[in-house]
Amino acid sequence: MSAANSFARMHPPLPLRCITSAAIYLLPLLLGASCVGRAGPGTEVQGRGDGAPVSQYVVELFEDRTGNVWFGTISDGVARYGVAPGAVAGEKSLTYLSVKDGLIGDTVASICQDRDGNMWFGTHSGLSKWDGKSTTNFTTKDGLCNDRVSSVFADKAGTLWVGTWGGVSRFDGKVFADFALPIPDIEVPPYQATANWVTEIMQDRRGGIWFGRSGYGACRLDPATGEIAQWTTKNGLSSNCVQVITEDSRGDIWLGFRNAANDHPDASKRAGRAGVMRYDGKTFTRVADPAALDAAEVYTIYSDRSGVVWLGATGVGVYRYEAGQFTLIPKTNRMDLTSVLGLQAALEDRNGVLWLGFSGGLFRREGLNIVHVPKSGPWK
Numbered sequence: 590m591s592a593a594n595s596f597a598r599m600h601p602p603l604p605l606r607c608i609t610s611a612a613i614y615l616l617p618l619l620l621g622a623s624c625v626g627r628a629g630p631g632t633e634v635q636g637r638g639d640g641a642p643v644s645q646y647v648v649e650l651f652e653d654r655t656g657n658v659w660f661g662t663i664s665d666g667v668a669r670y671g672v673a674p675g676a677v678a679g680e681k682s683l684t685y686l687s688v689k690d691g692l693i694g695d696t697v698a699s700i701c702q703d704r705d706g707n708m709w710f711g712t713h714s715g716l717s718k719w720d721g722k723s724t725t726n727f728t729t730k731d732g733l734c735n736d737r738v739s740s741v742f743a744d745k746a747g748t749l750w751v752g753t754w755g756g757v758s759r760f761d762g763k764v765f766a767d768f769a770l771p772i773p774d775i776e777v778p779p780y781q782a783t784a785n786w787v788t789e790i791m792q793d794r795r796g797g798i799w800f801g802r803s804g805y806g807a808c809r810l811d812p813a814t815g816e817i818a819q820w821t822t823k824n825g826l827s828s829n830c831v832q833v834i835t836e837d838s839r840g841d842i843w844l845g846f847r848n849a850a851n852d853h854p855d856a857s858k859r860a861g862r863a864g865v866m867r868y869d870g871k872t873f874t875r876v877a878d879p880a881a882l883d884a885a886e887v888y889t890i891y892s893d894r895s896g897v898v899w900l901g902a903t904g905v906g907v908y909r910y911e912a913g914q915f916t917l918i919p920k921t922n923r924m925d926l927t928s929v930l931g932l933q934a935a936l937e938d939r940n941g942v943l944w945l946g947f948s949g950g951l952f953r954r955e956g957l958n959i960v961h962v963p964k965s966g967p968w969k
Contacts, residue, residue: 640963643668643683647946650936651700653708658938660951661697666690667710670968674721683964686710691724693717699741703749711738716751732765734758742790744798746812752787757800770800770808773821775829777804781852789834793842801831807844825873827862832888838896842868845887845900863887865900879915881905891935893943901932907945918959 649661657671666687673684688695694714701709710717715728715736728736735755742750749760750768757768770787777784784804792798798810806821806829820826828846835843843865850861863886865876877883882902889901898910907918934946943954951962962968 640965642950643962643964645950646933646948647951648933649698649700650934650944650946651702652936652938653702654706656939658936658944659700659708660944660946661700661710661934663696666692666695667697667700681968683966683968686719686724691717691726692719693724693726693728698739699752701741701743701749703743704747709741709743709749711741711751713737716741727765732758734767739786739788740790742792744792744812745796750790750798752790752800754783754786756785757787757790770802770805771817771819773805773819773823773829775805775821775823777829778849778852780854781849783830783849783852788832791834791836793836794840799834799842801834801844803830803832803847804849805829807831807834820873825866827864827866827873827875830863832886833890835890835892835898837892837898838894840870842870843890843892843898843900844868844873845890847886847888851886865890879908879917881917882908882915889932889934891937893935893937894941899932899935899943899945903931907932 643660644662644665646663647660648663649659651659651661653659655671657669660668660670662668666685668683668685670683671681672679673682676682686692692710692712693716694712696713697710698713699711703709706721708719710719713736715726716733716738718725718727727733733751733753734757735753737754738751739754740750740752742752744750747762751758751760751765757770758765759768781804784802786803787800788803789801790798796812798812800808800810802808806819806826808820809818811817821829826844826846828849830847830849831844832847833845837843844867845865846863848859848861848863851859853859864883865887866873867876868874875883882900882905885902885905887900887902889899891899893899896911900908900910902908905917908915909918931948932945933948936944938944945952945954945959952959953962
């Protein structure tokens with residue numbers, strides 16, 4: 590899975606604001622991060638390009654080992670820009686894989702590739718494996734602990750991990766088995782139904798496998814010993830609702846949080862903490878400056894190859910962190926804020942292109958600009 594967290598696997602059903610499951614997908618339009626605020630030097634966001642968007646919601650990005658770039662969407666399945674099967678050698682195009690092609694669901698929240706080259710797609714209806722020709726689907730009937738998949742990740746040993754809204758499943762190439770994470774001794778608010786929702790699975794450079802949970806904090810598995818370290822607000826975290834975990838070029842671990850109090854049925858009691866923390870292997874440090882980032886819910890953190898860290902702050906905008914400084918990407922008069930509302934995913938491909946998935950479509954960085962990429966391109 591890419592470092593970035595897609596919104597399809599992020600936002601929980603809120604008692605008052607989300608009456609139906611469909612409403613969950615509309616939440617970013619209500620809470621999305623528009624690029625507003627104090628304009629600083631650096632990247633500008635340009636207006637939308639002409640043409641239909643790749644999808645209205647691009648929520649996951651992944652590059653496979655042959656250089657194809659995949660875009661997970663809320664309602665259009667998964668799109669791929671690359672060399673399609675049967676195409677003229679080197680000829681790239683945009684193609685889609687959806688339910689009508691055998692995919693188990695059209696909400697693709699997470700993407701990864703296993704050591705055999707198979708592509709795995711985590712959807713809100715189960716898990717799909719695509720071998721380049723055909724699709725094989727998996728649900729709770731095949732051993733998954735829950736059909737609503739939020740994170741799928743292949744570790745360095747070849748094990749496939751599947752995070753869901755009901756825990757973690759592990760696939761050894763033959764069968765799925767539940768992988769029990771420890772339940773911390775904390776009090777979960779009675780209105781919060783997301784404690785066992787596994788929002789993130791990633792592996793750090795030392796081999797440790799991290800699990801983010803929206804209610805039970807964060808865990809790290811040491812594969813060599815089988816020991817699991819666990820963190821909550823009792824021992825370092827600012828919130829127990831961890832939405833994204835990313836390792837930067839220095840080896841520091843970044844965690845983004847959501848505010849669980851926003852689930853409260855009483856609007857007057859929706860106060861609490863979210864923001865960002867960094868972990869240096871010993872201590873968790875809260876990122877308190879800028880204050881807007883400290884207060885925001887953060888679902889997307891991505892570290893590119895140059896060491897720049899990109900963060901999506903709900904209701905604020907997109908920050909880039911470089912040389913110890915945060916810069917908020919400014920808006921321009923050309924920016925269509927009604928259609929581009931929040932950063933959902935980020936990916937730097939092998940050619941150095943930085944792709945950004947927004948609530949509003951697919952974008953990429955071009956020099957000091959971020960420009961919209963519709964279906965028609967240009968792609969080069």
